[in-house]
Amino acid sequence: MHWAPIGPEVVKRYRDNPSEESLKYGHDITFHELVRFLVDEFEAGNNLDEHIRPMYLHCEPCDYPYDFIGNLETIESDWHYLKYIWQKKKIAELPDDVGKDIREGISEWRNINMTLHRYENTTISQYKLFLRVWSYHHITGRVCKDIAMPIDENNNIGIDEFQTTLTNAIEQSKLLGDKCKKQKKEAKLQAYATVPLELLERLQKVVEVDCNLFGYETRPDWVFVGQNIASDFNYFKGIA
Structure with a gap:
C-alpha cells in the first residue's frame, strides 16, 4: 500500500x-x-x-533529550528493558510480548485486504496483487523461494482460499530452518545491485x-x- x-x-x-x-x-x-x-x-x-x-527528521534528536535508542533488530530485548524501567515507575498494563503486538498491528492480512479494496475497480488484476504479496513473503523469508505461488492468471481464486494457500506455505517454510533466513540478504543484494x-x-x-x-x-x-x-x-x- x-x-x-x-x-x-x-x-x-x-x-x-x-x-x-x-x-x-x-x-x-x-x-x-x-x-x-x-x-x-x-x-x-x-x-x-x-x-x-530519514528518521532524524521524524524524531528531531537535537530538540528532545532522548535517553534510550532502540533497534528493530533487538526489539524484544529492548522492550523487556523498557518494561522493567517503566514498571519501576508504576506504569501499568504493559504487554508481555511487544513483538506479538507489532505483528498484529501491521497484519499482512489487513494490508492485502486494504490493497484489494483500493484497487478492486481497476485494471490491476487480482492475480498481480496476489503475486505481489507472495513475492513479499519470499523477500522477507517467510515463504521459501522454492515454493512458487500455485496459481496463475488463468486460475483465479478468492482471497480466503489465497490466504489459506499462503498460510500453508508459511507453515511449510518453517520446517526448512535457516534456508529461508538467507533470503532476506539475497533480496537486499538483488535490490541494491540495480x-x-x-x-x-x-x-x-x-x-x-x-x-x-x-x-x-x-x-x-x-x-x-x-x-x-x-x-x-x-x-x-x-x-x-
Missing part, C-alpha cells in the same frame, strides 16, 4: 512511455526508481513522504545522519562492494 502516495509521481518523473495503469497507480515502481526519487527529493530540500523520510554506484554515493549522504545516530555503518560492504553478488532468483517479479 505504501507505494500509493508517491508511486504515480515516481513513474511520471522517471519512466519513458509508462502505461496508463502505472501513471495512475504507481504500483509497479522499482527499487531503483524509488531510491532515485528519494535522493532527488532530499537534495532538493523537499518534504519527503513519511515512509521514506542501483548505480553514483546513486548509491548520493544515497549514503541521505542516510548518513540516521546511521550515525543508530549505530549502523554508513558505507556497508554488502551494498558498495557486494553489488555483483546477487541470487539468480527473481525476488521482485511481483512488482514487474
Whole structure:
C-alpha cells in the first residue's frame, strides 16, 4: 500500500512511455526508481513522504533529550528493558510480548485486504496483487523461494482460499530452518545491485545522519562492494 502516495509521481518523473495503469497507480515502481526519487527529493530540500523520510527528521534528536535508542533488530530485548524501567515507575498494563503486538498491528492480512479494496475497480488484476504479496513473503523469508505461488492468471481464486494457500506455505517454510533466513540478504543484494554506484554515493549522504545516530555503518560492504553478488532468483517479479 505504501507505494500509493508517491508511486504515480515516481513513474511520471522517471519512466519513458509508462502505461496508463502505472501513471495512475504507481504500483509497479522499482527499487531503483524509488531510491532515485528519494535522493532527488532530499537534495532538493523537499518534504519527503513519511515512509521514506530519514528518521532524524521524524524524531528531531537535537530538540528532545532522548535517553534510550532502540533497534528493530533487538526489539524484544529492548522492550523487556523498557518494561522493567517503566514498571519501576508504576506504569501499568504493559504487554508481555511487544513483538506479538507489532505483528498484529501491521497484519499482512489487513494490508492485502486494504490493497484489494483500493484497487478492486481497476485494471490491476487480482492475480498481480496476489503475486505481489507472495513475492513479499519470499523477500522477507517467510515463504521459501522454492515454493512458487500455485496459481496463475488463468486460475483465479478468492482471497480466503489465497490466504489459506499462503498460510500453508508459511507453515511449510518453517520446517526448512535457516534456508529461508538467507533470503532476506539475497533480496537486499538483488535490490541494491540495480542501483548505480553514483546513486548509491548520493544515497549514503541521505542516510548518513540516521546511521550515525543508530549505530549502523554508513558505507556497508554488502551494498558498495557486494553489488555483483546477487541470487539468480527473481525476488521482485511481483512488482514487474
